[in-house]
Amino acid sequence: MAASTSQHALVSAKSLCAGPSFETRTSKVGFVSVRRCCLGARKLGLVCASNSQSSVMEPAQLPLSPQSGSTPKKSSESALILIRHGESLWNEKNLFTGCVDVPLTPKGVDEAIEAGKRICNIPVDVIYTSSLIRAQMTAMLAMMQHRRKKVPIVVHSESEQSHRWSKIYSEETKKQSIPVITAWQLNERMYGELQGLNKQETADRFGKEQVHEWRRSYDIPPPNGESLEMCAERAVAYFKDQIVPQLVAGKHVMIAAHGNSLRSIIMHLDKLTSQEVISLELSTGIPMLYIFKEGKFIRRGSPAGPSEAGVYAYTRSLAQYRQKLDNMFQ
Numbered sequence: 001m002a003a004s005t006s007q008h009a010l011v012s013a014k015s016l017c018a019g020p021s022f023e024t025r026t027s028k029v030g031f032v033s034v035r036r037c038c039l040g041a042r043k044l045g046l047v048c049a050s051n052s053q054s055s056v057m058e059p060a061q062l063p064l065s066p067q068s069g070s071t072p073k074k075s076s077e078s079a080l081i082l083i084r085h086g087e088s089l090w091n092e093k094n095l096f097t098g099c100v101d102v103p104l105t106p107k108g109v110d111e112a113i114e115a116g117k118r119i120c121n122i123p124v125d126v127i128y129t130s131s132l133i134r135a136q137m138t139a140m141l142a143m144m145q146h147r148r149k150k151v152p153i154v155v156h157s158e159s160e161q162s163h164r165w166s167k168i169y170s171e172e173t174k175k176q177s178i179p180v181i182t183a184w185q186l187n188e189r190m191y192g193e194l195q196g197l198n199k200q201e202t203a204d205r206f207g208k209e210q211v212h213e214w215r216r217s218y219d220i221p222p223p224n225g226e227s228l229e230m231c232a233e234r235a236v237a238y239f240k241d242q243i244v245p246q247l248v249a250g251k252h253v254m255i256a257a258h259g260n261s262l263r264s265i266i267m268h269l270d271k272l273t274s275q276e277v278i279s280l281e282l283s284t285g286i287p288m289l290y291i292f293k294e295g296k297f298i299r300r301g302s303p304a305g306p307s308e309a310g311v312y313a314y315t316r317s318l319a320q321y322r323q324k325l326d327n328m329f330q
């Protein structure tokens, strides 16, 4: 089932994005998706809310937002990479995690490194992660693999002092940095009184159907927790207010987050219904690429590793970027 639905996703992507370098891949695709998984063309509101983080962005020289006076590159396209964090210590123990801040396992570390190899030829100008360490570890480990070798630097916004104390005084060093912005809005959905409970034991106690409803229904929250709908409200609002302006400005964005915060963003990008999102499952550590062009999101599938035969859904400008890296580093 995974292979066939994934194939569906990529075949759909092909019909939207056919180009000379597109090749469908049926393996290693982390998104076990739904019937209508590739309706990625959606016009987003391009009138962007004011960017409350503009001062926070300054130390690591964040890309300018449209509000700050930069001219959006109208004809350009931007890459948007989504990665669910690698396996965490509580994933391994089959515990409900939610907003509990648990680190990666060694396997999760490997998954993050593997994810990094898969995106090592795709440009990244700014990284967004949740405020949880498993997403941040994933983002950092993945970026260690990037061929451009820019340094990901966490932007600290806790206080005016942390902003001031993390200032970088070299323009050249700033150019070789990638700002990493952490946002609680991208956190995993809060699992309420299930956090820390074993998933299997909870199913044995409350019944499989009840637990499935808590885990996968759209609008039924677990006891004192967030439903997917509630999680989507804050994650998608953040995406529209803070991340879309970067894409509009021509910046390439990576988001490292969680199963449910990413499911809600994908629901928005692919225009999935609340019924369809129920069967959307994301694997840990598998990146998924979208292209943002002319106000639309186009799903391009999951990038292949550099040593794997064949090319994935490169667009012309991504192929040019890869060529530039080849020229720089060979």
Ligand SMILES: O=C(O)[C@H](O)COP(=O)(O)O
Binding pocket: 095, 096, 097, 098, 099, 188, 191, 215, 258, 259, 260
């Ligand atoms: O929070 C958790 O336990 C997991 O990251 C996601 O769990 P789920 O697959 O039950 O939504």
